[in-house]
Amino acid sequence: MKKIWKYCISLCCLATVFAGAGSVSAMADETLVSGQESIKPAPTEFAHIMSCEVIGGNKVVIKGQLEGNFSDPAYYDNYLYLFEMKPYQRDLKGRTDYAAWITKGDELSFQLPLNHGTQDDRLYSSFVVAVYDGSEYTIVSNEAYVTNPESVAKYTDPYKTAQTKKGLLIQTTPAMLSDAFSLGVNHVIVNIPFNHILGSGIDYEYDGKTYHFNKDVLAVYDDTIKRMSEKDMTVTAVILNGWNDSTPQLYYPGVTKQPASVANYYGFHVATEDGYESLRAIAAFLADRYGSKASPYGRVSNWVIGNEINNQLWNYMGPMSLDTYINEYQRAFRVFYTAIRSTSQSSRVFFSTDYNWNHDADGSLKYNAKDLLEAFNNKMIPGGSMDWGLAYHPYSIPLTEPEFWNDRETGLITDDVSSPVVNMLNLNVLTDYLQQAQFRTRSGEVRHVILSEQGFTSTSATRGTAEDLQAAAIAYAYYIADSNPYIDAFIMSRQVDAPTEMAASQAFGLWHCDTSKKNDIVATMQKPSWLVYKNIDNKASTLEITEKYKSLIGISKWSDVVPNFRWKSLEK
Numbered sequence: 001m002k003k004i005w006k007y008c009i010s011l012c013c014l015a016t017v018f019a020g021a022g023s024v025s026a027m028a029d030e031t032l033v034s035g036q037e038s039i040k041p042a043p044t045e046f047a048h049i050m051s052c053e054v055i056g057g058n059k060v061v062i063k064g065q066l067e068g069n070f071s072d073p074a075y076y077d078n079y080l081y082l083f084e085m086k087p088y089q090r091d092l093k094g095r096t097d098y099a100a101w102i103t104k105g106d107e108l109s110f111q112l113p114l115n116h117g118t119q120d121d122r123l124y125s126s127f128v129v130a131v132y133d134g135s136e137y138t139i140v141s142n143e144a145y146v147t148n149p150e151s152v153a154k155y156t157d158p159y160k161t162a163q164t165k166k167g168l169l170i171q172t173t174p175a176m177l178s179d180a181f182s183l184g185v186n187h188v189i190v191n192i193p194f195n196h197i198l199g200s201g202i203d204y205e206y207d208g209k210t211y212h213f214n215k216d217v218l219a220v221y222d223d224t225i226k227r228m229s230e231k232d233m234t235v236t237a238v239i240l241n242g243w244n245d246s247t248p249q250l251y252y253p254g255v256t257k258q259p260a261s262v263a264n265y266y267g268f269h270v271a272t273e274d275g276y277e278s279l280r281a282i283a284a285f286l287a288d289r290y291g292s293k294a295s296p297y298g299r300v301s302n303w304v305i306g307n308e309i310n311n312q313l314w315n316y317m318g319p320m321s322l323d324t325y326i327n328e329y330q331r332a333f334r335v336f337y338t339a340i341r342s343t344s345q346s347s348r349v350f351f352s353t354d355y356n357w358n359h360d361a362d363g364s365l366k367y368n369a370k371d372l373l374e375a376f377n378n379k380m381i382p383g384g385s386m387d388w389g390l391a392y393h394p395y396s397i398p399l400t401e402p403e404f405w406n407d408r409e410t411g412l413i414t415d416d417v418s419s420p421v422v423n424m425l426n427l428n429v430l431t432d433y434l435q436q437a438q439f440r441t442r443s444g445e446v447r448h449v450i451l452s453e454q455g456f457t458s459t460s461a462t463r464g465t466a467e468d469l470q471a472a473a474i475a476y477a478y479y480i481a482d483s484n485p486y487i488d489a490f491i492m493s494r495q496v497d498a499p500t501e502m503a504a505s506q507a508f509g510l511w512h513c514d515t516s517k518k519n520d521i522v523a524t525m526q527k528p529s530w531l532v533y534k535n536i537d538n539k540a541s542t543l544e545i546t547e548k549y550k551s552l553i554g555i556s557k558w559s560d561v562v563p564n565f566r567w568k569s570l571e572k
Contacts, residue, residue, distance in 0.1 A: 040133060043071040047080060047108055047129035047141035052384055054114055054151045060122050062144065064108040064129075076131045079103055082110045085126045085143065087270035087331050092130060092137045099127075116152055116342075119207050123149055124280060124338050126383065147384040147442075149338045153345035155292040160301040162186035162234040164537040165482050167491030168510075169453070171521055172224045176495055179523075181231055183510075183534050187489045188233050189452060190225060190300070193265070194250060194282060195242035197221070206281040213285065225290055225298030236302035236391075236452060236491070237290070238352070239336070241266045241315075249274035252317040252328065263316035265307060268332035279332060283339035291344035301347060302489075304391045304452060305336045308354040310372045312365040319364040326375040330383075337386050348448055351376065352391040357429070359412060359420035370417070370433075377439055387441050389448035392430060394423040394477075400461035400505040402473040405553055405561070424454070424477040428563060431486040448488050451481055455493035455508025458527055470507075471529040472549035478536050479546075479558055483566045492533070496523045543570055 049064040062082065070076075081098040100110045108129075115121050129141035167187025170180045180188065201215025228235050241250060242265055243257050252269040270276035290300040307314040309329060317325060329351075337349045353369035361368045373390070380386060396404035397412060404424050407413045412420040415429065422429045433439070434447050441447065456473035460466040474492070481490035494501075497509035499518050510530040514522040535545040543558075550556065559565035 040075050041072055043076060043131050043138055043140045044069045045071055045104075045131070045140055049108075049127065049129065049141050049144035052127060052144040052146055053148050054123070054146055057152055058114050058116070060112045060114050060127075060146060062110040062112075062127055064141070064144075066104075066108055070104050071131055076133050079132065080108070080140075081130045081132060081137060082112075083128050083130055083137070083139075084112075084122060085128060086273070086276065087124065087126070087335060088273050088276045092128075092139060095137065098130070098137070114152075121207075122146070123152070123342055124335060142382040144382075145334060145384045146338070147386070149342035150345040152342050154288070154342075155344045157293045157299075157344070157346060159346040159348070160234045160293070160299065162489065163232075165487065165490045166478070166533070166537045167234075167236075167452075167489050168495050168533075169491065169493050170228075170495050171523065172220065176523060177224070177227055179511075180495065183530070184537070186233060186537075187236060187450075187491050188228050189236050189238060189491055190221065190228075191238045191240060192221065192286070193240040193242040194247070195244040198244065198247060198282075204281065204285050206284060207277065209277065209281065211278070211281045211285065218289075222289075222297040225300060226296070227298070229293070229298040234302065234489070235290075235298065235300045236304060236450065236489070237286070237300045238304040238307060238391075238452070239268075239286070240307060241268055247278070249278050255316065255318050258316060263313060265314050265316065267309075267312070267315045267317035267329060268306065268336070269317065269328055270331050270335055271328060276335065280335050280339060283336045284343070287340045287343035287347070291340075291347065302350060302389075302391075302450065303336065303340050303347060304350045304352050305333050307352050308393060309351055310353045310356065310361075310367045310369045322363065322367045322371060322375055325367070326372060326379055330376060330379050333388075334383075334386065337388070341387075348387070348389050350389040350391040350448070350450065350452070352393065352452065354393050355395055355397070355421050355423045357419055357422040369422075373439075385442045389450065390434070391450050391452035393453040394427060394430075394451055395454050396456060396473065397421055397423060398461070399455075400457060402456040402458070402460065402466055402469045403553075404456070404473060405476065424480050427480055427484060427487075431484055434486065446486055449486055450489040450491065451487060452489070452491050453493045454490075455506070456529075457505060457507045458497075458509075458529065459502065459505050459507040461505035467527050467529070468549065469552060470527065471532045472546075472552045474529050475532050475536060475546040475549050476553060476558075476561070478533075479562045479565060479567075482537070483562050483564045485564075496521050539567070539570070543567055 046067045048067055051063045055061045079101050082100040084099045126143045126145045128139045128143050130137040130139050164186045168185045169189045196217050197213055199214030200212050202213040204211045225235055251266050289297050293299050309315040340347050340349055357370050358368050397407050407425050413426055415426050419429055456470050458467045458470040478490055481487045494509040496511040497507045497513040498521055499515055511523040512525045514524050535541040555561050557571050559568040
């Protein structure tokens with residue numbers, strides 16, 4: 001009677017089924033053939049999920065195609081089951097709560113309610129297809145995520161496109177904000193560590209839980225981002241995870257506080273339910289607070305998730321292979337991406353690497369930027385494309401000398417993809433690499449790239465003061481970035497020298513600082529680089545202000561060393 005009942009059900013049901021867990025409770029009760037002694041064969045079909053999208057704002061539509069032959073009916077039943085996976089769920093052990101089912105041979109298509117904004121929200125979930133052998137479910141598909149969270153976005157403002165690529169990490173004092181305005185900066189960086197913004201004063205309800213944020217700290221961020229936004233700047237927020245003893249759920253399982261020589265910041269993760277829920281809530285809070293040009297707190301247009309993630313000094317999760325590391329990082333990145341894009345339709349989301357393209361990796365705590373880039377992209381494709389971007393840091397090598405045009409002497413700079421280091425001198429290696437088909441977006445566009453951190457010291461480790469060389473380096477580097485059509489922004493790492501960095505001959509600021517204030521950054525006097533940077537993107541004055549620095553580089557024309565030099569027609 002059970003087999004007859006199942007046959008009738010299969011004739012009556014549509015290939016696409018709206019169903020909750022257990023809606024066909026009798027379907028999966030068959031056991032293995034009586035007396036079967038042989039080892040159960042592995043499933044022989046593969047359900048290739050090709051799309052997972054929100055349709056009509058209220059349903060998730062999952063489509064694909066079946067590859068291979070149906071599994072042996074002596075071991076597996078005649079149905080395919082759709083399971084919803086939360087980011088912290090990695091297998092189907094002990095689970096019976098399938099969300100929907102179809103009969104084998106029917107079109108591989110499912111529809112589920114999105115339930116957006118409820119505790120059953122499926123926007124952050126992934127989906128897999130499984131077969132059943134009478135005792136357990138086995139996954140026979142790729143894991144697919146919703147690829148268009150922007151379709152339900154609360155804010156639909158167009159992207160804040162900057163007038164030029166000139167950017168700066170600004171000191172957030174009133175005087176230095178005014179200075180940034182006078183410089184004509186179009187891009188600004190704001191670092192937002194979780195350990196700074198969590199606290200008390202602001203209660204945020206999300207998914208039935210209350211999260212607490214530091215009112216006083218957020219007031220400073222609000223004022224800064226608002227003032228920048230009002231000056232028509234494109235704001236980039238770098239999201240970091242500093243250590244906080246009171247929030248252990250924010251750190252990868254087993255990770256403990258490390259000395260500063262091992263970890264400055266810690267990796268985001270969604271490997272546990274508490275970690276996922278906390279991360280999602282904080283991401284949603286920030287995305288909503290700074291997601292619109294009409295926000296009273298200002299607008300963030302670019303979000304960078306972590307810093308230089310190819311080096312765990314800045315994103316610590318403990319020793320692990322690149323494959324494991326990028327799997328954990330990307331799951332967390334997807335949560336950020338979904339929270340941000342489902343709130344602000346045009347916002348861009350980036351991950352960050354340093355310049356060690358094929359260099360200084362140990363495979364456990366440090367990874368080649370090129371390998372990480374490939375691993376991230378390869379891991380993403382089966383799960384569904386994201387419009388990720390790259391925030392790259394092309395410093396000179398070593399950091400203690402400003403003349404990056406001499407960096408070939410290190411033996412670490414070549415003009416091909418095997419180069420150990422990719423910095424300003426061979427930046428085209430990076431942008432040429434990203435033009436390959438496998439790295440492009442779903443629409444065929446080259447990924448957005450911002451140079452979110454680079455600096456050139458005004459104090460040489462071997463020769464002392466080198467302020468003119470710093471100015472020359474900034475001019476040369478900016479011209480390279482400005483003339484490369486695949487670079488969206490060039491953001492200098494410091495407005496003002498930092499005393500701790502100066503001690504290591506890394507005086508990256510456009511201003512000198514008060515060296516007596518070891519724990520504070522206080523500007524004292526402008527450097528020659530300040531005037532260069534102020535005029536670098538001004539057609540009327542750029543070549544005039546940089547003229548004297550060509551001799552330091554050993555050139556007669558910028559167009560001789562800058563590919564596709566933007567101002568070539570103005571050169572004499």
